[in-house]
Amino acid sequence: xxxxxxxxxxxxxxxxxxxxxxxxxxxxxxxxxxxxxxxxxxxxxxxxxxxxxxxxxxxxxxxxxxxxxxxxxxxxxxxxxxxxxxxxxxxxxxxxxxxxxxxxxxxxxxxxxxxxxxxxxxxxxxxxxxxxxxxxxxxxxxxxxxxxxxxxxxxxxxxxxxxxxxxxxxxxxxxxxxxxxxxxxxxxxxxxxxxxxxxxxxxxxxxxxxxxxxxxxxxxxxxxxxxxxxxxxxxxxxxxxxxxxxxxxxxxxxxxxxxxxxxxxxxxxxxxxxxxxxxxxxxxxxxxxxxxxxxxxxxxxxxxxxxxxxxxxxxxxxxxxxxxxxxxxxxxxxxxxxxxxxxxxxxxxxxxxxxxxxxxxxxxxxxxxxxxxxxxxxxxxxxxxxxxxxxxxxxxxxxx
Amino acid sequence: xxxxxxxxxxxxxxxxxxxxxxxxxxxxxxxxxxxxxxxxxxxxxxxxxxxxxxxxxxxxxxxxxxxxxxxxxxxxxxxxxxxxxxxxxxxxxxxxxxxxxxxxxxxxxxxxxxxxxxxxxxxxxxxxxxxxxxxxxxxxxxxxxxxxxxxxxxxxxxxxxxxxxxxxxxxxxxxxxxxxxxxxxxxxxxxxxxxxxxxxxxxxxxxxxxxxxxxxxxxxxxxxxxxxxxxxxxxxxxxxxxxxxxxxxxxxxxxxxxxxxxxxxxxxxxxxxxxxxxxxxxxxxxxxxxxxxxxxxxxxxxxxxxxxxxxxxxxxxxxxxxxxxxxxxxxxxxxxxxxxxxxxxxxxxxxxxxxxxxxxxxxxxxxxxxxxxxxxxxxxxxxxxxxxxxxxxxxxxxxx
Numbered sequence: 152x153x154x155x156x157x158x159x160x161x162x163x164x165x166x167x168x169x170x171x172x173x174x175x176x177x178x179x180x181x182x183x184x185x186x187x188x189x190x191x192x193x194x195x196x197x198x199x200x201x202x203x204x205x206x207x208x209x210x211x212x213x214x215x216x217x218x219x220x221x222x223x224x225x226x227x228x229x230x231x232x233x234x235x236x237x238x239x240x241x242x243x244x245x246x247x248x249x250x251x252x253x254x255x256x257x258x259x260x261x262x263x264x265x266x267x268x269x270x271x272x273x274x275x276x277x278x279x280x281x282x283x284x285x286x287x288x289x290x291x292x293x294x295x296x297x298x299x300x301x302x303x304x305x306x307x308x309x310x311x312x313x314x315x316x317x318x319x320x321x322x323x324x325x326x327x328x329x330x331x332x333x334x335x336x337x338x339x340x341x342x343x344x345x346x347x348x349x350x351x352x353x354x355x356x357x358x359x360x361x362x363x364x365x366x367x368x369x370x371x372x373x374x375x376x377x378x379x380x381x382x383x384x385x386x387x388x389x390x391x392x393x394x395x396x397x398x399x400x401x402x403x404x405x406x407x408x409x410x411x412x413x414x415x416x417x418x419x420x421x422x423x424x425x426x427x428x429x430x431x432x433x434x435x436x437x438x439x440x441x442x443x444x445x446x447x448x449x450x451x452x453x454x455x456x457x458x459x460x461x462x463x464x465x466x467x468x469x470x471x472x473x474x475x476x477x478x479x480x481x482x483x484x485x486x487x488x489x490x491x492x493x494x495x496x497x498x499x500x501x502x503x504x505x506x507x508x509x510x511x512x513x514x515x516x517x518x519x520x521x522x523x524x525x526x527x528x529x530x531x532x533x534x535x536x537x538x539x540x541x542x543x544x545x546x547x548x549x550x551x
Numbered sequence: 552x553x554x555x556x557x558x559x560x561x562x563x564x565x566x567x568x569x570x571x572x573x574x575x576x577x578x579x580x581x582x583x584x585x586x587x588x589x590x591x592x593x594x595x596x597x598x599x600x601x602x603x604x605x606x607x608x609x610x611x612x613x614x615x616x617x618x619x620x621x622x623x624x625x626x627x628x629x630x631x632x633x634x635x636x637x638x639x640x641x642x643x644x645x646x647x648x649x650x651x652x653x654x655x656x657x658x659x660x661x662x663x664x665x666x667x668x669x670x671x672x673x674x675x676x677x678x679x680x681x682x683x684x685x686x687x688x689x690x691x692x693x694x695x696x697x698x699x700x701x702x703x704x705x706x707x708x709x710x711x712x713x714x715x716x717x718x719x720x721x722x723x724x725x726x727x728x729x730x731x732x733x734x735x736x737x738x739x740x741x742x743x744x745x746x747x748x749x750x751x752x753x754x755x756x757x758x759x760x761x762x763x764x765x766x767x768x769x770x771x772x773x774x775x776x777x778x779x780x781x782x783x784x785x786x787x788x789x790x791x792x793x794x795x796x797x798x799x800x801x802x803x804x805x806x807x808x809x810x811x812x813x814x815x816x817x818x819x820x821x822x823x824x825x826x827x828x829x830x831x832x833x834x835x836x837x838x839x840x841x842x843x844x845x846x847x848x849x850x851x852x853x854x855x856x857x858x859x860x861x862x863x864x865x866x867x868x869x870x871x872x873x874x875x876x877x878x879x880x881x882x883x884x885x886x887x888x889x890x891x892x893x894x895x896x897x898x899x900x901x902x903x904x905x906x907x908x909x910x911x912x913x914x915x916x917x918x919x920x921x922x923x924x925x926x927x928x929x930x931x932x933x934x935x936x937x938x939x940x941x942x943x944x945x946x947x948x949x950x951x
Binding site: 299303304305308309311317320321324328329332333355356358359362363366369370371372373466467468470473476 | 732
């Protein structure tokens with residue numbers, strides 16, 4: 152294969168066949184394209200024994216707007232290389248990449264056909280007791296082992312350069328940190344919360360805090376982030392969960408990954424005010440989500456602390472007082488980025504199904520207003536909220 | 552010319568002749584090598600009309616220890632590219648690079664023969680009223696225009712990658728932040744301050760703060776730093792000063808450049824307790840140095856503020872409350888890195904002539920002890936010292 156071209160199902164089958172020993176006879180393969188994303192083609196290639204693999208190919212433009220929004224296909228390299236690195240650090244919870252082809256920006260990877268997307272499951276009020284503990288392990292291992300605690304200066308600089316990812320970072324810089332705080336044409340504001348959105352656009356105290364969080368996103372390369380840790384990037388079943396879709400990966404602030412996930416769990420929490428009419432069912436699900444958020448932070452922070460204490464290769468960062476402050480700073484960042492996620496998913500371009508699938512628009516507006524209010528509180532109070540108990544109290548206070 | 556080889560004076564003349572139109576007849580050139588550094592050859596090439604240029608060639612090893620300590624010659628590229636970029640941003644106070652040759656790691660640059668090295672001048676108790684204002688302009692312009700305020704995310708990421716400079720950063724990571732705080736064989740501790748040095752090696756509260764400053768050096772790419780802003784990197788005469796020697800340039804915390812310079816002015820201040828016996832002459836010189844430090848910060852901060860207010864290209868960083876906090880954070884970093892410079896120049900590998908040229912070893916030991924004490928205070932109190940008046944009071948308190 153030579154120059155880039157968009158794959159047909161035939162191409163995808165050939166690609167899967169060529170780069171895996173799983174399949175046997177080529178003639179017995181079948182293939183369907185099922186991507187619902189805007190940026191990629193996604194094929195499932197299957198043999199007659201039910202073994203299947205995924206072929207994901209980056210499109211050189213954003214599909215939702217035709218071919219008018221060009222987007223580097225180098226993001227397939229980023230995705231493959233982040234996933235391969237993260238899988239080395241946390242094999243249990245990272246999807247397996249079998250092959251990456253630079254010319255075609257195509258990745259052959261494990262099919263998670265016995266898993267489902269976490270977001271849909273949470274919307275359906277499903278519960279998975281292992282969710283938080285497993286994702287905490289993923290975050291602690293991938294973030295610790297790519298940080299200054301584990302890598303020498305030169306080694307880390309090489310990785311910073313390998314994962315610069317300027318184009319996809321720019322999307323986040325705009326959609327996550329800029330648009331929601333001004334009356335930008337890319338925003339998507341339901342009429343029910345127009346007033347609250349306008350307050351946001353004039354809230355200079357909040358904007359100063361968001362500027363700090365954005366500056367850190369631009370200039371705090373602490374670890375190799377997944378970069379897009381929302382509940383649509385996580386596949387789950389009754390035993391396990393696995394992280395996919397790492398094309399936004401880059402070296403950034405640790406709290407961005409943790410906070411994005413916390414923000415998505417909070418979005419699910421708030422959405423059930425609109426999704427689940429039965430108050431007992433709603434309370435059960437919301438209680439579950441709060442427990443998961445609590446467990447996520449506790450397990451993540453205790454594992455990260457343990458790694459700092461036991462594995463740190465850098466003598467001057469072994470100081471225990473420094474490590475304590477480092478965790479405190481990740482905590483504050485986590486709250487801040489979680490708050491940004493709540494806000495940008497409510498008034499920005501990219502909404503979440505959790506809120507958008509609330510059929511009653513008045514109810515949906517109420518949930519969205521709660522998301523804006525809580526998001527603002529998390530950002531403004533991120534240095535004051537001392538621990539998880541205070542965060543939970545603040546969240547529960549929203550219901551009153 | 553093809554592969555790297557060490558230049559002879561003949562090579563240096565040919566190189567200068569080939570890459571400048573200044574010289575005329577080749578036969579009338581003369582050349583001397585006068586580098587006293589450990590890492591480079593430095594030639595002055597002159598014609599018979601007294602026009603001269605400098606040829607600086609990076610050696611592939613540290614000369615002070617023979618050929619046993621290999622060091623990338625890519626540092627010549629870094630030096631040339633940083634100086635060219637900084638000169639675009641502040642032509643008055645950056646040495647001019649006429650040509651850079653990658654194969655030979657050689658730079659042809661302006662000869663500052665009518666300038667002298669700032670450190671020697673300060674040791675000789677010379678005064679230059681323009682020193683602080685000019686260096687403030689250099690720092691404000693070079694640092695502002697390479698920061699997130701002036702560059703888009705993608706443009707800055709490209710520059711971060713261009714100026715990674717892993718090998719030379721590693722030298723700073725070790726010599727500046729690690730060695731002085733432990734009993735490292737590379738340290739150079741005069742016997743008179745052995746006790747004070749040992750206290751440093753057990754001071755875990757201080758080490759926690761230094762760990763934070765080191766972590767920021769590793770992971771806070773705010774602007775393209777000079778990276779080695781000591782008074783040996785500055786040439787000065789009665790009208791002007793120019794910055795040279797940018798091989799340590801990289802994207803790091805803005806306060807590192809400002810603090811290194813402040814630290815060197817403070818080293819000069821303290822050294823005059825030992826260098827200048829006459830108390831009136833000493834007070835005059837020390838008063839001059841405090842005024843320069845005050846002026847340096849005031850002019851730097853007011854110019855940087857003005858640039859943020861008037862030139863910021865990034866909408867979300869235009870918030871004035873954020874900009875205020877940003878300056879406050881540069882101030883704290885400046886104090887912290889100045890403190891580190893005081894300490895590492897006293898007990899670390901690379902001393903400064905200011906202290907080392909104090910002939911009476913008891914007096915020298917007293918000055919070194921003052922440097923360690925003030926360094927520690929600056930690091931520990933960097934968030935409490937609210938402004939320049941408080942810093943000056945703290946410094947003057949050392950004399951008591």
